[in-house]
Amino acid sequence: MQLSKRGLLASLAIGALVAATPAQAQVTLKVWSIDGVDRPGIADVYAKEFDDANEDVVIEYRAVPFDEIVNETLRAFATGNAPDIVSFDNPDFALFSSRGAMLDITDRVANSEIVSKAEYFEGPLNSVTWEGKLYGLPKYTDTIGIFYNKDLFAAAGLTEPPTTWEQVADYAEKLTDPANNVYGITFSARAGEEGTFQFLPIIQMSGGGADKVNTEGAAKVLDIWKGLIDNGYASRDVLSLGQWDSTGVFNSGNAAMAISGPWEIDRMVEDAQFDWGVALLPTIEEGDERSSALGGFNWGIMANTAHPDEAFRLLEYYVSQEDRIFTEFGNLPARGDIALPVTGIEKKDAALTVFQEQLQYAQPRGPHPEWQKISKAIYDAEQQALTGQMSSMDALNQAQTTIDGIFN
Amino acid sequence: MSRFFSGLRDGVGFDILLVGAALLFLLALAGAPLVYNVLMSFQQVDMFTLGALFRPFVGVDNYVAVVQQPEFWLVTRNTLVFVFGSMAGQFVLGFALALFFAQNFPGASTIRGLFLVSWVMPGLVVGGIWSFILAGDYGVLNVILKALGIIDANVFWKSDPNFSIWAVIIANIWLGLAFNMLLLSVGLAAISRDLYEAAELDGANAFQRFWTITMPMMRPTIGAVLSLGLIGTLQQFDLFPALTEGGPANTSNVAGYWSWQLSFQLYDFAKGATVSVMMFLLVLVASVVYVRSTRHEVRG
Amino acid sequence: MTRTYTPWILLTVALALAAVYLFPLYWMYVTSLKTGSEMFANPPTFWPNNANFGIYPEVWARRAMPTYLWNSVLIAGGVTAITVVLGTGCAYVLARYRNHWIDVGLFFVLMLQVLPASVMITPLFVGFNQVGLLNYPRTAVVLAAAAKAMPFFVVLVRATFMSVPRELEEAALVDGNSRVGAFFFIVLPLARNGILVCAILTFMSAFGEYIYSKSIIQSPSLQPASVGLSGFLGPNSTDWSSIMAYSAIYVTPILVAFVILQRRIVSGLTSGALK
DSSP states (O other), X not given: OHHHHHHHHHHHHHHHHHHTSSOSOOEEEEEEESXXXXXXXXXXXXXXXXXXXXXXXXXXXXXXXXXXXXXXXXXXXXXXXXXXEEEEEGGGHHHHHTTTOBOOOHHHHHHOSSOOGGGBOHHHHHHTEETTEEOEEEOOBBOOEEEEEHHHHHHTTOOSOOOBHXXXXXXXXXXXXXXXXXXXXXXXXXXXXXXXXXXXHHHHHTTOBTTBOOOHHHHHHHHHHHHHHHTTSXXXXXXXXXXXXXXXXXXXXXXXXXXXXXXXXXXXXXXXXXXXXXXXXXXXXXXXXXXXXXXXXXXXXXXXOSOHHHHHHHHHHXXXXXXXXXXXXXXXXXXXXXXXXXXXXXXXXXXXXXXXXXXXXXXXXXXXXXXXXXXHHHHHXXXXXXXXXXXXXXXXXXXXHHHHHHHO | OHHHHHHHHHSHHHHHHHHHHHHHHHIIIIIHHHHHHHHHTTBOOOTTSTTOSOOXXXXXXXXXXXXXXXXHHHHHHHHHHHHHXXXXXXXXXXXXXXXXXXXXXXXXXXXXXXXXXXXXXXHHHHHHHHHHHTOTTTOHHHHHHHHTTSOSSOOOTTTSTXXXXXXXXXXXXXXXXXXXXXXXXXXXXXXXXXXXXXXXXXXXOHHHHIIIIIHHHHHHHHHHHHHHHHHHXXXXXXHHHHHTTTOSTTTTOOHHHHHHHHHHTSOOHHHXXXXXXXXXXXXXXXXXXXXXXXXXXXXX | OHHHHHXXXXXXXXXXXXXXXXXXXXXXXXXXXXOTTGGGOSSOOSSOTTOOTTHHHHHHHHTTHHHHHHHHHHHHHHHXXXXXXXXHHHHHHHHHOOSHHXXXXXXXXXXXXXSOHHHXXXXXXXXXXXXXXXXXXXXXXXXXXXXXXXXXXXXXXXXXXXXXXXXXXXXXXXXXXXXXXXXXXXXXXXXXXXXXXXXXXXXXXXXXXXXXXXXXXXXXXXXOHHHHHHTTBOSSOBOHHHHHHHHHHHHHHHHHHHHHHHHHHHHHHHTOSOO
């Protein structure tokens, strides 16, 4: 241990001598993100490029696991070890931006030649905005739609994907085939953010939102979902399946439809031994208002950075590379002005077109500094209704009481 | 000074040094965090004061708020079910296995060694494995139970509100069995063979021997196993995120997980600390049980 | 007649019990070889359709496994060293007397276990930051994890000391040994087996230490293997085959060591100190 530490110091000293040749003062930027833990991602790869291209800036990059990044940053922030730039899941962003922990970059963005606010989709942009000010920029985005197994649809005499939730229930009944272990549909109603992620769009479609969850429409769809489970058209395990596991059931041919997002496409192309397609998330009534979940991460500069100018330059660099993020990492840019290149994989290209359209309807979760509490109220209510512990309306009313307590 | 050193060598000084070093270490690294959490449960905390010790004092507001949460009583009930269910399972099965492997047969100790597997498995992995085994549709437990004719239809262990807490208990029993069996084996091995032989000569049957020799001699071991088991069970965390995340609708949520959830998922640090301080009560019981059990010890 | 068959019947039962108990382990290996979708197939397959053994070299290459494993060994070794040095003496004294102070001592040792590691990490992080220990992250983790392992060790080793006959120590004292001498030359050697086994158990559970390491150790080159696991959980995906393969890589060597060493471990503990 001792030896290696000394060796490290020596090599650092040599490195410093070599790097000291240019006379410029060097600025160190600490960048934290979830990329690079498992495989290279946007944050680590482009940070390295920026570091290499700029003599005056050194990037200290740290990859933090997904489930830890908020807690790590909170702890670091409280003890004065916070990074300069950090990337959060979009519903977590308001926890920091609303409390003045993120740098207000409204004016910098307005004056920037690289960042153009107008090009971003509305949903992602809302998630980095707090009280009219801009505290960050979207890194990439995600949403959900309904995947369907075309082979099973054909066998059941169906041609088109469902467009309303009532139709979903109707189709699911036709598609369910207990003899072959096939459910009509699978989705995720797990006790966690994923449950809210898939259910909040329903609330939003019915005219509600984070502050108003007990709508007639939401209760109606919850009743439909409960019917799916009680009738055996969906597995009771949707209550504990995460989205990845739930879609795994679809990929293995054990469910004919699945609510999920574009991150599934590659695994599906590889594993699914059937023809499949994607459609927009169904609405409550034909032609009703659309909505969809908004996934994806945001960039932000932390308010206590000593180098806001250099940090913003790095942010601009990330933005300038956004036309590469899909081809290199499969992430969808949160902007309308970047056309996705054709991959040549027919099903994948068709699915991406649908998700690109769906993104225009995606609405953020919150933004609210106590989003996670709101989210727990929502998924608890959803589960109480789906397990029959409470009627849908009663469960949503109870959630509304909790949420009112948070908003007031 | 020299009196101190001679005291160190021959008197109580040596004992105090040995205990003192360990207790000081524990006070610094376990006592201080405990104080921090107790303080926090009476304070108003936000992300800016997370690193401070002195924050706005709010009296028992956090306690009132925790009790008023709609899930409070459900979580309390689940905690008791989880603790007693897990411990009963681990202890009874562990004791049975320990007795079984105390018999003299070829390979007894080798095979017993295999049971210590769960001791070295990372919790996240155990949770993941059981999440697959307990799944309703693709879970292998249902397949086996159906093949044995024990159930007709699939049981949704993780998703049925009546079973969800038991899903976690099953996995936890598996996880804690090694610990129980090992400690109880140690206790059994320390009982002199002569006692059993004498009792056998007196005509005591196996059942009588168990109640009149094994159980009384095992009391200190049982005290240690149960109290350490209670503490371990209360702190069990890894299984919950992998299996149910406390769902559906908190039917498998227990105090330990809830405390974590409040602190690190909902970022309500004060309430999280409050729940962890409430768990204090149960550990208090465990400690009293343990200390009392040591009264019956016989020094070898 | 029956007497000769009994051991073999018992052996058969023992093997059956072990098979049932080890089934989850088998499921870990099988799941690691399945594709990301086959593992969700209904009915489940007891052996993968296309076993993908390539996952093992892939995971090995994707993660710096040797570095991780080495760090795990270092951390577990440190935790064990501190626990044994501090815990043995404490356990000895707590076993030697029988009075109210001892009750209080035992009570404290257990009560200081009350908080789960997840709740202790924030105050420890703050404290380590203040004294500058965050710059020596592995040392910080060793200290924190040793405090967590100590009560368990003390309770178990105390039981070992209980089985060392008091008369032997007293005889040594009469012979002119000092208390220190009696402790090091008479009592410790007699309790050696029990201490060794408890140390091995401490080492093994510290090998999987996770909660402290993931927060305190920021540089991947210093992290233990357990921390590498959580990287497979993404925002929308869970790479189960890699998780299972990774943990198989990480658990199997310990298992093998266990099976080889188990005669010493189990018999060391079960034979008590003397009997």
